[in-house]
Amino acid sequence: MRQQASIDESLRPLSTSVISSAIEQDEAMQEAELSEVATVTARERDVLHLMADGHSGKQIARALGIAPCTVERHIENARLKTRTRNRSHLVAYAARNGLLERNA
Structure with a gap:
């Protein structure tokens, strides 16, 4: 029992550093996502x-007065900037990250 307690105590600094590292990585990923959201153009x-x-x-092309291939290019650019897999994922991401707000 005493040996188990000393092992647990010796691992505590390691587990704390692993958790701290994971939190820092998560915060960095969130900051990167926010900067990518900021790069989506007004037309996108x-x-x-x-x-x-x-x-x-x-x-969409008719409504905006542009060619359908230009619409596809805007969608693809936004998808690449947000690192989303497809149109559905792009719309869900946009809704979750405030890209669909009219004043965004």
Whole structure:
């Protein structure tokens, strides 16, 4: 029993440093995400708003007066900046991170 207690005590500084390191990494990742959100352009946000409202690429193009391939490029750029996997993930990410707020 005494040996177990001394082992636990010897591991305590190690476990504290591992936890501290994990917290620092998580905070760094959150800061990186926020900086990526800030780089989404106003036009990419316009496209995101319309996507979130359920419009197709062609409908978005008509609404914004741009070519459908330009809409696809805006979607792809926003997806790459936010590191999302697909359109659904992009819209969910945008909603979660305030990109769909009108004053964002």
